[in-house]
Amino acid sequence: MPCNIPRQTLTNDTLVQQWYESLFRSCGRYSTLMHSDRSFEGVLDIHHQDEVCVSTISTNAKKITKANPDADERVDDHHFVVLQVKGQSHFEQMGSGVTLEAGDVTVMDQRYPCMMEFDGMSEQISVQIPTHMMIDILGASCPSHAVNIQTRYGSGFALRNYLVHALNYSTRKSHSQLTVQNNLLTKLLGEALSIDKSFLSNEDSQSMRLTDVKSYAIKHIGNSELSMDDLAQNNALSRRQLYRLFGRESLTPNQWLKNLRLALASDLLLDKTQLDRSVADICYVCGFKDLAHFTRSFTSHFGAPPARYRKDKISR
Template structure:
């Protein structure tokens, strides 16, 4: 079974006056992807293309260009907030990725996963192409620091094949391709990841389980419930509060989605692990300052 990926938008700077290309590129990205600043380094100015598609819960940008640097500054993070995790796969060229804790270098076939709420700089010293997956934060575990993954990882090879097929034939994307992509990204990011990251990932994949408890999470990732509690406490949190926030975020997304208008608030609450409609309404209002009915 297939469900076509929907084309969101497409842009090219080739037809623009060289003096206008950077401003046009920055404005397009602000609207379609993320707020950033761009600096070209080729004599002919910025020559770049971008195609944005949606498949399932994910968006993907297919970006190609000549030598340039893009930067998401701290000021841009504040003025143009973006609450996503980005997974950027370099298909050709080489890149450097600067962030608050250091610098990563990437070659063709390598991937970097990072948080759009934090500043970064992405530089390309030669013609490049990348596939960038835009993941809503509520679908993925927290990314405490940008992480690079090498091209020889089997999960990354499978992810590359999937993303290239979405880019090449968006009209024939397999049903569930977004979940497959998320599963592959989770396999990459949790393989050898810190225990807290693995615990959060397990929670995020089992939010609809009404039997989800700290003890169950701890057992799934190979630690005691007490140790799990200490890991969350180091962030000023608890496993229970984390589960509640993530469940509320998923429910809120469904409530705001026109595709789920046929489902009742009680159905959506139950889907995301809330046994009581009254309890769901109470904690939703406490978290967001308004009742869930405001989204209907």
């Protein structure tokens, strides 16, 4: 069953204790070394579904350490795939050291002692994959220490794009997409670690390319000039290839992009921190060129014009 730990900023002894409890649930038995000259800050979210767990950690701690292997602790019998979102961190495990900047990815085995050292405020998102799944696909080559994955080009770049898209989607909505495609994730890991270049089937490759296209669209959602040619060219596709990719979704690229913008508009309209934002402002932030067109599209999709939709939903 899904398990969600609410986001909390920890500012006193009670909340620090909650930090340790959440850290244990997410990572196992770790100790946290805090700076003596500053207040501790730590935010930890955990989401479970099936065998895959997604964690978001943001902290200004000096160091997090696991001193001893806990072979009897089932919670530790997994690998971490870590995406550094902000700041810098340094991992050490089994004599191997890895330094991560924003956008870097590493994989590490949680069954063994390790140390994570942070430079200022650091934010990471990680996927915990059961070790048996890693061994099934990587065999004896499954890494037992922290390994850095280059993400500037090739399969490492594809892995990073997949993580960014899947994690952004899953932490915002649900983890179904990540869970359904966890086999693709492990295959991409194998490819990025140069274990076996034959892992990716044609279907997996197409899923990966579609993820790249969606990641680009999400990043540029506010650009009202974003065209199908832009989506194709910036992902090394022809226009025909782009439309064939979206055939898997039973939508054209235009329809998918329009639905994405309408979903974002709905979220902003109902966000209580955005109530001072006008409908027109939300229209343009979501990449619509024309308020009248936005209103017609929104009404057709949600059954009410934006202003009334906001009023009716928030008053309930």
